[in-house]
Amino acid sequence: MPLVSMTAMLRKAVKEQYAVGQFxxxxxxxxxxxxxxxxxxxxxxxxxxxxxxxxxMGGLNCIAAMVKELIDYYEVTxxxxxxxxxxxxxxxxxxxxxxxxxxxxxxxxxxxxxxNMALTRKVTEVAHALGVSVEAELGRIGGREDDTYVDxxxxxxxxxxxxxMLVQSTGIDALAPALGSVHGNYKGTPxxxxxxxxxxxxxxxxxxxxxxxxxxxxEDFQKAIARGTAKINVNTDNQAACTSxxxxxxxxxPDIYDPRHYLGPAREAVKESVRAxxxxxxxxGKA
Ligand code: 13P
Numbered sequence: 001m002p003l004v005s006m007t008a009m010l011r012k013a014v015k016e017q018y019a020v021g022q023f024x025x026x027x028x029x030x031x032x033x034x035x036x037x038x039x040x041x042x043x044x045x046x047x048x049x050x051x052x053x054x055x056x057m058g059g060l061n062c063i064a065a066m067v068k069e070l071i072d073y074y075e076v077t078x079x080x081x082x083x084x085x086x087x088x089x090x091x092x093x094x095x096x097x098x099x100x101x102x103x104x105x106x107x108x109x110x111x112x113x114x115x116n117m118a119l120t121r122k123v124t125e126v127a128h129a130l131g132v133s134v135e136a137e138l139g140r141i142g143g144r145e146d147d148t149y150v151d152x153x154x155x156x157x158x159x160x161x162x163x164x165m166l167v168q169s170t171g172i173d174a175l176a177p178a179l180g181s182v183h184g185n186y187k188g189t190p191x192x193x194x195x196x197x198x199x200x201x202x203x204x205x206x207x208x209x210x211x212x213x214x215x216x217x218x219e220d221f222q223k224a225i226a227r228g229t230a231k232i233n234v235n236t237d238n239q240a241a242c243t244s245x246x247x248x249x250x251x252x253x254p255d256i257y258d259p260r261h262y263l264g265p266a267r268e269a270v271k272e273s274v275r276a277x278x279x280x281x282x283x284x285g286k287a
Pocket of ligand 1: 024048085182183184185210211212213214233234235236237
């Protein structure tokens with residue numbers, strides 16, 4: 001199946017009360033693991049790529065080609081979205097679209113509301129002309145965001161009236177309102193703003209996105225999904241699963257040198273981590 005945009009995928013998820021997992025690409029093995037697991041679980045899936053991984057993985061064209069070739073090679077039939085995560089500029093969004101990405105996030109959340117709206121509108125106009133979907137963010141999500149760090153205390157909750165203005169003035173397809181979630185590991189007990197989440201969804205009627213899906217409790221996911229969260233981003237849990245297997249194997253078998261002997265089992269660990277989230281989000285069998 002060719003890559004699709006997230007628009008219809010997330011609208012179906014809101015209607016049927018489940019969430020699609022956005023799992024971030026880190027390397028070849030992550031890409032294989034996520035695609036294989038989505039197919040095995042018959043789940044729609046979003047592949048997220050954040051900007052620091054563009055040079056790390058050989059550029060946007062290489063990444064898009066790799067994803068398309070793996071879909072072919074593994075005979076993937078479930079819907080797959082290739083999504084730019086936390087795009088920071090108009091230029092990077094356009095380059096991703098040009099390379100074949102079917103969805104982009106423009107993250108102008110650190111600008112003023114007026115500037116956020118202007119940049120998001122500009123990206124959305126181009127993206128929609130090409131059938132590509134757009135996610136935008138309001139407020140600030142705490143923790144490590146790609147290569148920068150936002151202290152949890154400095155994270156800002158999205159304001160409902162601003163969310164409504166952003167959605168109405170831009171025509172975006174999904175909204176990520178910062179409501180207390182954190183990228184990376186949580187320091188204390190996560191406290192998500194569920195009341196505001198309901199309010200924002202009711203007033204915008206848009207699928208909501210929950211960033212920082214690692215380290216949340218099962219009940220947090222259930223509550224978020226019941227309040228219109230249709231996309232949940234996960235990376236740290238998969239990275240931790242991968243790295244702990246590599247660490248264990250290299251400690252137990254210091255003489256091995258063929259990367260397949262530690263990256264193969266690490267890929268299996270990523271698969272199981274992704275599978276657990278797909279099932280938890282109620283997304284299995286929804287393709
Ligand atoms: P975690 O790394 O905390 O799972 O967050 C991922 C994310 O939100 C990517 O945008």
